[in-house]
Amino acid sequence: MANEIIDGIQQAIQLIVTLNPEVMDITARSLYISLSATLVASLIAIPVGGFIHFKEFGGKRGLITIIQTLYALPTVLAGLLVWLLLSRAGPLGFLGLLFTPTGMMIGQIILIVPLMIGMTLIALSGVSQTKQDTVISLGATSVQTVITIVKEARFAILGGIILGFGRAISEVGAAMMIGGNIRGYTRVLTTAIALETSIGDLPLSIALGIILLLIALLVTGFLFLVQER
Amino acid sequence: MIEFDHVVMNFGEKEVLKDVSFSINDGEVFTFIGPSGSGKTTILRLIDMLERPKSGKILVDGTNVTKIRDREKIRVRRRMSMVFQKPSPLRGSVYANVAMGLRFRKVNADEISRRVSESLELVGLEGYEERKAITLSGGEMQRVAIARAITTKPNVLLLDEPTANLDPVSTETIESMIGDLKNRLGLTVVLSTHDMVQGQRLANRIAVVIDGRVGQIGTSKEIFYQPMSHAVAHMVGVEDILDGVVTENEAGLAVIDVNGVRITACSDASPGTAVTLYMRPEDITFYEKDSIRSSARNMFAGRIIEVVPIGPMVRLKVDAGVKLTAVITQRSFEELGLALEKETELTFKASAIHVVERKDTD
Numbered sequence: 340m341a342n343e344i345i346d347g348i349q350q351a352i353q354l355i356v357t358l359n360p361e362v363m364d365i366t367a368r369s370l371y372i373s374l375s376a377t378l379v380a381s382l383i384a385i386p387v388g389g390f391i392h393f394k395e396f397g398g399k400r401g402l403i404t405i406i407q408t409l410y411a412l413p414t415v416l417a418g419l420l421v422w423l424l425l426s427r428a429g430p431l432g433f434l435g436l437l438f439t440p441t442g443m444m445i446g447q448i449i450l451i452v453p454l455m456i457g458m459t460l461i462a463l464s465g466v467s468q469t470k471q472d473t474v475i476s477l478g479a480t481s482v483q484t485v486i487t488i489v490k491e492a493r494f495a496i497l498g499g500i501i502l503g504f505g506r507a508i509s510e511v512g513a514a515m516m517i518g519g520n521i522r523g524y525t526r527v528l529t530t531a532i533a534l535e536t537s538i539g540d541l542p543l544s545i546a547l548g549i550i551l552l553l554i555a556l557l558v559t560g561f562l563f564l565v566q567e568r
Numbered sequence: 569m570i571e572f573d574h575v576v577m578n579f580g581e582k583e584v585l586k587d588v589s590f591s592i593n594d595g596e597v598f599t600f601i602g603p604s605g606s607g608k609t610t611i612l613r614l615i616d617m618l619e620r621p622k623s624g625k626i627l628v629d630g631t632n633v634t635k636i637r638d639r640e641k642i643r644v645r646r647r648m649s650m651v652f653q654k655p656s657p658l659r660g661s662v663y664a665n666v667a668m669g670l671r672f673r674k675v676n677a678d679e680i681s682r683r684v685s686e687s688l689e690l691v692g693l694e695g696y697e698e699r700k701a702i703t704l705s706g707g708e709m710q711r712v713a714i715a716r717a718i719t720t721k722p723n724v725l726l727l728d729e730p731t732a733n734l735d736p737v738s739t740e741t742i743e744s745m746i747g748d749l750k751n752r753l754g755l756t757v758v759l760s761t762h763d764m765v766q767g768q769r770l771a772n773r774i775a776v777v778i779d780g781r782v783g784q785i786g787t788s789k790e791i792f793y794q795p796m797s798h799a800v801a802h803m804v805g806v807e808d809i810l811d812g813v814v815t816e817n818e819a820g821l822a823v824i825d826v827n828g829v830r831i832t833a834c835s836d837a838s839p840g841t842a843v844t845l846y847m848r849p850e851d852i853t854f855y856e857k858d859s860i861r862s863s864a865r866n867m868f869a870g871r872i873i874e875v876v877p878i879g880p881m882v883r884l885k886v887d888a889g890v891k892l893t894a895v896i897t898q899r900s901f902e903e904l905g906l907a908l909e910k911e912t913e914l915t916f917k918a919s920a921i922h923v924v925e926r927k928d929t930d
Contacts (some may be wrong), residue, residue, distance in 0.1 A: 469656040473713075476616050477669035478646040478720065481638065487668075491659055 343541065351549060362543070366550050369527040373508035374438050376447035380507075381500050384452050388459025389485050392478040403460065409453035416511030417502035421446040421517050443527070446513035451503035458499020464491040494565050501562045508554060569594055570615055570724065570758070577610055584610050585621070586780040592758060594723070597750055599767040600760040601791075601803065602777030608760035609653070611777070612728045616650045617641050643675035646673065651912025653729040655709035657701035662712055665701045669720040681929070685789035687715040690752070691745060711745070718749065725749070727759045730764065739766075746770055746778065756827065764804055768792060776800045793848070794922045802847050807893040808847040814839050821865075821918060829889035832865035835923035842926040849883065851920035852894035854904055857913050865918040875908050886914060 354362050391399065423429050425437040425445075436442040466488050474487045489496065511529035518525030521533055528551045535544040570592040577585035585607045600608040613619045614626055617633055623808040625632050628644050636644070641819050650670070658665055663684055688694050691711040696704075701712060710730060717725060727746065731739040747770060750757050761767050768788040774811045776783040776791060776799075783800040784791055795801035801809055812826035814837045822835040824843060824890045837843055853864075870888030877883075882901045894914065906912060 449652075467656060469652050469654050470658060472613075472618055473652060473656050474668070475618060475657070476645065476648075476650040476652075476726075477672055477716065478642060479672045480642055483672050487658070547921075 347541035347545045351544075351546035354546040355399040355549065359546070362546055362550070364523065365528055365531050365547060366528055368440070368525075369508055369529075369551075372443050372514075372527060372553075373447060373504060376444040376507050377451065377500060377504040379444065380448045380452045380455055380503055383448070384455035384499075384503070385459050385496060386414060386487065387452075388456045389461065389489055391456070391462040392460055393481075393485055393488075404456075406453045406456050406460075410457060412450060412453065414450060415516065416512075417446050417450040418516030420511035421449060421513065425517065437517065438521060438525060440518070440525055443514050443518040443525060446517045447507040447510065450510060450513060451507050454506060455499050455503040458502060459492075459496055462495030462499060463488060465495055466491045497565050498562055501558055501565070505555060505558050509551065569627070569629055570756075571625075571627040572611070572614075573625040573627065575614065575626060576622045577607075577619065578622045584780050585614075588624070588780070588782050590775055590782055590785055592723060592756065594756050596753060596772040597682070597746075597757040597759065597770050597884065599771035599774045600758075600777050601762070601764060601767040601774055602760075603762055603803070606777045608762075608777050609728050612650065612726045612758060612760055615724075617645055618650075630818050635739060646720065647722055648724040648726060649720055649722040650726040651710070651717050651728065651730050655706060655713045655733075656895070657704065657709050657712065660701060661697065662693070662699050662701050663697040665712055666716045666719055668716060673720065683719045683721075684715075687719040688712075690717045690718065690749065705738075706776055707720050707734050707741065710734060710738070710742060714742070714745065714749075718755075721757065724740045724758065727757065729762065730762055732762070743769060749868045751792060764792075765839065770893060776803050787795075793846075794924075795846050796924060798844070805848065806846045806922075807849045808845070808852075810845040810847075810890055812843060812845060814841045820925065824923070829868070830922065831890075832918045833921035834919050834925050837925060844924050844926050845911070846922040846924065847892075847916060847920055849893045849895040852886075852892060852911055852914055852916045854894070854896060854900065854905045854914050856904060864915040867913065867915045869911060869913055871907055872906060872910050872912060875877065875906075886912065888914065 363429050364428050391402065421442065422437065424431045425434065425442050426432055436445070470491060471484070471488055476486050479487060509529065511533055515530050515533065516525050518527065518530065520526050522531040532544050532551070535547070572588050572590050575585055576583065577586045588611065600611055602608050610619060614621055615628070619723055621634055626634050631644060633641065633644055652907060652917070658668065666684045666687055667680045670683060684697065685694070688696055691714050693708065693711055693715065701709065704712060731742050734742065743766060746757060746759070749755060759770060771788055773785060774788055774791045775785045778799045783803070784796045791800065792804050795804060795806055798809055810826045812824040812831065814822050814835070815825045816823045816839055817837065820834055822833055822837055824831050824845060826845065831845065833845060866885070868888040870886040870892070872884055873887050874885035875882060877898065880898050881895050882898055884896065884906070886892050886894060892914070
């Protein structure tokens with residue numbers, strides 16, 4: 340067994356350094372789907388977070404609690420929800436998005452938007468009231484105030500975006516249920532690792548696992564750099 | 569012109585301003601003096617429309633700003649600038665900080681660049697444009713905050729305890745700058761401070777704020793030498809507060825019986841009037857027996873019952889039939905050979921005493 344693992348690791352490294360087409364293809368697709376999902380999720384989460392932070396309305400506390408609860412939304416539940424929506428009999432079945440990369444993006448967006456809204460809220464409340472008052476007293480309109488404060492919190496907000504990306508690229512439940520792990524079409528790093536391990540192709544699994552870890556390392560490193568500023 | 573008309577302000581259950589009225593004229597330095605938590609900051613925030621009063625009217629150049637829409641509010645606010653107690657640098661360079669108000673007003677880049685340099689020069693920070701704001705010292709940052717406030721050429725500059733967090737040297741720099749700016753730019757300056765001396769140095773007029781109310785409004789001389797109530801007197805450092813009854817009055821020179829001690833003071837109060845006497849501790853002088861002839865009407869012998877050194881000064885409590893507090897220099901204290909429990913002679917002028925008729929018996 341020990342030999343198998345060492346062989347596996349050697350072959351995995353070979354797969355990576357020789358830029359094995361299948362490994363590269365899966366990696367590229369993973370990055371494409373999760374980066375797209377993160378981008379769209381940011382475009383939703385930052386304005387919504389800004390709105391919640393700057394507006395006073397009834398049920399604000401409750402809404403924030405719900406959002407915080409959804410940080411821990413199980414990935415398979417997000418998968419189930421999107422599957423129900425996109426399946427042929429579902430309300431959005433006519434779009435034909437089940438078992439497509441776009442469907443997977445939708446799943447990941449649902450998964451990470453609450454986390455990113457929450458991180459945006461934390462980032463914005465990290466900007467002191469005095470700073471906000473300073474901006475207002477300098478004659479900012481309400482739009483100018485929001486933009487200035489969001490800019491002020493930009494590094495903390497970016498941290499939230501990176502965290503969201505990390506959750507998106509590493510989840511397997513939604514990707515498997517909505518994408519279906521179709522080779523060359525919806526197969527991503529996590530679903531590929533799950534499949535290859537179960538059929539015994541350890542070198543490929545390990546290679547993909549190393550890449551996933553490297554991506555996580557890069558992301559964390561970047562997050563660290565950003566927050567150091 | 570800024571006017572408050574019976575303004576009441578609550579934070580939750582707590583009433584922080586109780587029926588506040590005053591008016592500030594164009595071009596004057598108007599100072600709110602009061603202890604922390606008395607409501608000074610709230611008054612400044614109300615002027616800048618960062619808070620909304622519970623009731624009452626706030627007029628800025630005749631416009632009741634409690635009743636206007638957001639767009640109009642921004643228009644009025646853009647004629648004012650506020651500097652907060654805690655200097656709050658925003659991310660980026662000093663230039664970006666100082667330019668901010670102009671950017672909000674969509675001023676063109678050349679004009680911004682010109683006015684930023686001009687403002688930095690006015691606060692003595694020329695050449696600081698490219699520095700990162702967060703790397704500055706507290707005093708420098710507060711000067712940047714003032715530059716940021718004046719680049720927009722406001723009519724009114726609101727300064728909330730601008731030197732409360734600063735060292736003495738920075739405080740002096742900022743104080744002289746405020747006077748200078750007011751003269752150069754013709755600003756109306758509204759200042760809040762808990763520092764009596766600062767108020768006296770800078771203000772044309774002072775309002776004493778105590779516990780959410782304006783206790784007295786007047787020139788610094790009026791406030792410091794003619795306080796209208798115990799609370800104001802305490803606040804501005806008038807430590808000798810004595811209650812008595814006028815026994816005689818001859819051409820504006822009244823003799824007041826205070827606990828059996830006869831004190832002479834300038835007052836028109838007629839015999840039989842209950843009055844309170846206010847005197848600043850610096851106005852009491854000590855002398856060696858038989859050594860001087862003085863024009864002072866009040867000369868007493870007393871025993872020193874407390875000695876508290878405060879820097880170069882000494883605060884003395886003397887029992888001269890009535891208990892009096894005096895402040896003299898350390899040097900006089902030594903030269904006169906004063907000490908605890910020692911008998912001494914003291915004197916003060918009739919004109920040093922401010923006499924207020926007592927209406928109620930509090």
